[in-house]
Amino acid sequence: MDLEFSHVTAKKKGFVLKDITFSVPEGFITGLVGENGAGKTTLFSLVMEEYARYEGDILAGGMVLAENRREILQKIGFISREQQFFQNFNGMQNADFLAGFYREFNRDCFIEKMKEFGVSFGTPLKGLSVGEFIKFQLAFALSHGSRLFLLDEATAGMDPVYKKDFFRLIHEMIAREDAAILMSTHIEEEVTRHMDYVVRISEGAIESVKEAGEWKP
């Protein structure tokens, strides 16, 4: 499911996003690059929040987000350190709580993914490392038929082994041509190797939108 921002302007907690326009096409990894505070997380919140206020349009899979939020959110996996989930409960319990909200939730798939990623089922989420928490979120997102993945600084501060593992997963996900990924990062290395498209954002405005290879490594 693709995502499209069209002239999105928003004021959130004193922060401003100006005239954001770009697409996140299916089958490709789009990087959202910018220094901390540039507006990356704010952009994600505009997609995820129920009462997000902004001018312009946000469309997913061709549908207007504001009018079809519940339908669209069925297919979005939002992965971030700031994610809500019930921290005092473990992965399996969280899945049991939230499965009912997703039409396509597949419990077996969740169990399989958790095992594959090596995340412990029985540890409460607050007891997991950040990396494991991210992997749990990926497992959860993959289990409810997500077709658009929003990853907010999912690799910041992670060790190289974790990153290698993480990107292997990302590329596997993208091998299916109907998935779209928007991932924010401020690490250049990740950009040149993994991103098909790069959107550079600075102080709330888009600096450039480029295709892989349109810049020097």
Added chain:
Amino acid sequence: MEAVKAFDLEWKKQNSYYFLMYRFITILLTTLGICTMFIPIDKTEIVRTSINPLLLLIWGMHCHLAPYLTCVEEGKSISIYEKLKWMPVAKRRIQAVRREYMIKFCVKAGAAMFIVQQIGGILDGSWGIFNVLYPLWEVFFLFLVGIIDIYGK
């Protein structure tokens, strides 16, 4: 089963101790509140006599709803709506289900209060229209507070 109710069911199951604790307090307070409704309303001191049962019942209802409205993490109380804000469900829907629970409570408590008050009034010999109105406005306030509790988070 509908999504929010399915969540509530699982939530109650996993938080059984929390729910039990609150349930105990609810029953205690509500029973006390209803018992005080035996005292027929004193038309000269309407406000004073109606406060006690009202406060007890409001507290009781709050405890009835509380485990559905908040969860505790790191010693802090967090709204359930906050926890579910990125789920494919409308906040209005979650609130509507809690309102359903609240109304059920109001109806049951209201009926009990009504019966008890009429008995009290009849036994006392002072039964009049106020004995009918009294439980009704108690329920009204109860409902109002419930709405604030649910929609205020």
Added chain:
Amino acid sequence: MKITINQNGTLAIYEQIVNQLRNAILTGELSPGEGMPSIRALASELEISVITTKRAYEELEKENLIRSVAGKGFYVCENNRDYLREKNYRLLENRMEELLKDCKGAGMSRKDVLSMVVELY
């Protein structure tokens, strides 16, 4: 065959892929007519962007080393051995020129170079 990506090298990633695949084809490691992995499969395996992989394939296609068959994927061109040999020779010629330049720079005479070649071959 295994392709390795050096992220910190001076060559762009797509160039590294082109070089390694070209080498494999010229040396026969990838046989004429052999099927290539799809762009997405290779991108996924190497953990690089699809667009970069696509660029590499397009480059190889331009050099007539591989060709795309609609609906089926990419295949190593069944070029006559001569074409490949000539291409390979040309590359080797370039390398030889580079090497000879270095030898001259080091002060070796023609005779020195030739005797070295005889000794090493």
